[in-house]
Amino acid sequence: MHVGNGVFDIVGTRRRWYLLFGALMLICVASMVFRGFNLGIDFEGGTRVSLPAQNESSQTITVEQVEDSFTKAVNKEAASVQVVGTGANASIQLRSDTLSNDEVARVKAGLANDLKPMSADGGTGIGQVSDSAVSGTWGGEISRQALIALGVFLVLVTIFLALYFEKWMAVAALAALVHDIVITAGVYSIIGFEVTPATVIGLLTILGFSLYDTVVVFDKVKENTRGLLGLTRRSYPEAANLALNQTLMRSINTSLIALLPVVGLLIVGVGLLGVGTLEDLALVQLTGMLAGVLSSIFLATPILVDLKMTEPKFKQQARKVEQRRAGLAKRAEAGAAGEDAPEDEDGEARREKAYAGGVPGRIPKASDARRTAAARPTGKKRR
Secondary structure (H helix, E strand, O other): OOOOOOOOOOOOOHHHHHHHHHHHHHHHHHHHHHOOOEEOHHHHOEEEEEEEOEEOOOOEOOHHHHHHHHHHHHOOOOOEEEEEOOHHHOEEEEEEOOOOHHHHHHHHHHHHHHHOEEOOOOOEOHHHOEEEEEOHHHHHHHHHHHHHHHHHHHHHHHHHHHHHOOHHHHHHHHHHHHHHHHHHHHHHHHHOOEEOHHHHHHHHHHHHHHHHHHHHHHHHHHHHOOOHHHOOOOOHHHHHHHHHHHHHHHHHHHHHHHHHHHHHHHHHHHHHOEOOHHHHHHHHHHHHHHHHHHHHHHOHHHHHHHHHOOOHHHHHHHHHHHHHHHHHHHHHHHHHOOOOOOHHHHHHHHHHHHHHOOOOOOOOOHHHHHHHHHHOOOOOOOO
16 A cells, blocks of 8 residues: 555445445435534524523533423423533523523623532633523525635536546536535434534635545546557556555545544543534534545545546457457466466566556566576575
């Protein structure tokens, strides 16, 4: 894997990957259609109430206590209650449907009287309970702007890939990109992660990472297939599989290096600061990056191969490769049957067998065997 000589037949088993990723995308689309998303308050609108997580007795206020006090005040359940931050700076955030001014006043008074929250500087009373009203139109505006940005991004990327590479590489890269978006959104729908503006921002940031890894592989495919139509050594699928193996270790290393700070961001966001913008941003990036590296290896290049093999000139070149190998195999069989076969043809047969695997390593020669035999000890003493 480190030197690019590993023989992983990813392109040859592409139907298996199509079935796997197709099933995953189908599950994600079904979840998005029937289950939907857990939209945050910024998209649906509502009222947010915040209070310190410590009371006057320096005891921790629990989520259950906040939920009970809220229900007692307005006779309805809160949409979500969660702890944000740690230690003395920890607070509890409560989100509900839009409340009237009278309901907000009752909730704040109930939380202050029942739980007696105390801030880090020692402040107590109803003043430690804050509220804010959020309109759903703001989240809708963010979604609209994000969709516009996504559309512009896809158009510009398509033009760039078509000019720098070719049309089929642009189509394959966009297909892998659509897979990453669907998988990331589907994971949020299936698990029920809350969708916030930070989630939308994070989704846009992973698009560049997904395309980066795909472009690296395609650049190697372009290098390996330059002048391929005039050769009969290797077919297009084999050359593409060779490019995948040559860039496989680089893709893995790049992904690990990129994921480490994201995991660190997630640990800091959840473990130190609690639920918030950092967690939302890290979750979508972690999910999208994992989907991106998988699609760039197992999906983008196989799709490219299928698209290229629809062209008659590449089909004809592949047939020439097979015919040449069949001729070499026949001559090798004739030599094995006792007929004289030139030594160079025997080596050529071994070389073609290695090329058929997609990634030839060092191909042994007949002279290697003679040198090995000559190097063996004979039992005679040297004078």
